[in-house]
Amino acid sequence: MNHFLRYLFFVLIVRPVILIILGINVRHPDRLLAGMPSIVVANHNSHLDTMVLMTLFPLQFLKKIRPVAASDYFLKNRCLAWFALKIIGIVPIKRRVSDKGEDVLAPCSEALAQGHILIFFPEGTRGEPERMASFKSGIARLAEKHPDIPVIPVFMHGLGKALPKGEWLPVPFFCDAAVGEALYRSGSRWEFMQQLDAAMKSLASEISAAPWE
């Protein structure tokens, strides 16, 4: 029943909005690995980001795709919590550690163990539209725990124009998503973050973004 609702929501609302009202140009869609667990890492400008990343995968994998989201935001009231957990299928994590030694990323590891695909926004928040903030290093720690799981960087452009933080009215724009080659954690945390940053920068340079000021 619940999966049926989730399926309906994605077929009737999310896909038409993302593919027809917005429209996305995807570069290198073949670099996404649909059949196996992976961590998709992307820049974050809009609530639509998650929907776009979920649309990049064929519908049959919907069950497996789990956006990692902040529990303080998405579980703040019962309605939103139901929607986030049951319909979107988020993996809720805490943005702040309450007691020392607590592993905030444990739910992510659990989902990966079940063969799920995680969607991860290392900026931690949507922030200023169409400006990429520096990545937090939680992703490096997650990758360290799962050195065999591919980390796939995706750079998106245009969604901060379509629906920036603090706005409720979406305005149609064609959006771009560029998928990068899979990365694996080896070496230090700092090295991994450098690699990821370089990958995002090179993906960003593949997209010709119209100025937006």
Added chain:
Amino acid sequence: MKWQPPPPNVQYAVTVIIGVLVIATIAVIVLKKSHPDRNYRELDSRIRTWWLITALFAGVLVLSKGMALAFFAFISFLALKEYLSLIPTRRADRRVLFWAYLAIPVQYWWVYTEWYGMFIIFIPVYMFLYLPMRMVLKGQTDGFLRAAGTLHWGMMTTVFSLSHAAFLLVLPKEGNPAAGGAGLVLYLVCLTELNDVAQYVWGKSFGRHKVVPVVSPNKTWEGLIGGVATTTLLAVLTAPYLTPMNHRHALMAGIIIGLGGFMGDITVSALKRDLKIKDSSSMLPGHGGILDRVDSLTCTAPLFLHFVRYLYF
């Protein structure tokens, strides 16, 4: 409302178009067989996209007037969206752009209700005044003129001009009862697209002297003249079946569509040069974006509508 079959000549015309596509498809298959070493992916996807466009376009034309107009409105929407995604825009104008999108269903509603007076002034007068006013009320003056100017140019090109092709559909049937408005739409759209192809083929085969090397280095005088001549010939030959025009007027219509198509094409080329991009998007495989496909039509549609309307309606 009961479904009515399209006028007989429209049915014949659709059959002929499908026939041409079948021949083209077979030709590509034969080419691939005889030159297995060469790469025909571009040609392949181009033909496939033509099939899709033809199926959709013929389908809605046969179904009903409302469906056909909704289809044109959707094309306007895609074209405007592509345009607004390519040009620089201001954060402050987000809501204004939303109003610009809303103008599309309204404009096509005037077509549906056959209210010519409103159709012809809604965007050049009301939207022209309303959208800049919304921008001014936001209170950001930096880049105001550029924002207002580019938005209006986009509205005129992608909504106002393209809706002229749709208006042909609601012109009275009396002009040519065997074809009706749908006949005029087919006449315009097919000649415009064939003109693009003819100019390309003539240019590829005999092109020597460039027309506007800075804007579009592939456009040659040979291509232009050969294309316009081919289009004009076809315009005269098909006019008795699809339009109310006599031979003399059909000759003029052919020249208008041939030259107009060229102008629309190089105008969008200039826009892309200015924005430093090649294709407007990758939406239509083998063709580029929507703007690349409807570029000629943005110029031929208003010119042709006003030409036949002045003479016959």
